[in-house]
Amino acid sequence: MPGGPAWLSADVSQGAWVLVVALVLATAFGVYRAARDGRFRGTHRVKGAVEEExxxxxxxxxxxxxxxxxxxxxxxxxxxxxxxxxxxxxxLADVADVVPGVVHVEVDAEHHLELVRRLGVARTPTTLVLDRHGREVTRASGAPKKDEVLATLARELA
Incomplete structure (x- = not known):
């Protein structure tokens, strides 16, 4: 019995393939998350708001x-x-110190669940860039890089 029973090698082979597929999927998801994490992109429609409002x-x-x-x-x-x-x-505190007219406000998501739901915040940290009237201009989920925050502010405030 050098190779062992045939059913055992088939199970090991199948298990190895399942493991390989799981590793490939996990790696692909990790690369996807790393590419999108902390990037400013678009806005989210505020629940209950009419577009013109x-x-x-x-x-x-x-x-x-x-x-x-x-x-x-x-x-x-x-x-x-x-x-x-x-x-x-x-x-964000460093950016607010460097850029005139910009302030940083931190909100504890656990204590403001109604606002979190209304604004569609799905994870922490999430950063919203608001204009001077408090309207959302763009947002990032995950930890943004300082240079990206500065570039986003320069683009949005121009």
């Missing part, structure tokens, strides 16, 4: 009482045990 701040009706920036506001949704949220906090 989106002239008020996304924070209207919420209990967040923070003054918006003269030019823009970096609105960050975080959670307590989110490691990328801490890095994002540092990056």
């Amino acid at each position: 989106v002239v008020e701040s996304v924070l209207a009706g919420s209990d967040i009482d923070h003054e918006l920036g003269e030019r823009a506001t970096l609105l960050q949704f975080s959670s307590a045990f989110c490691a990328p949220c801490r890095a994002t906090r540092r990056i």
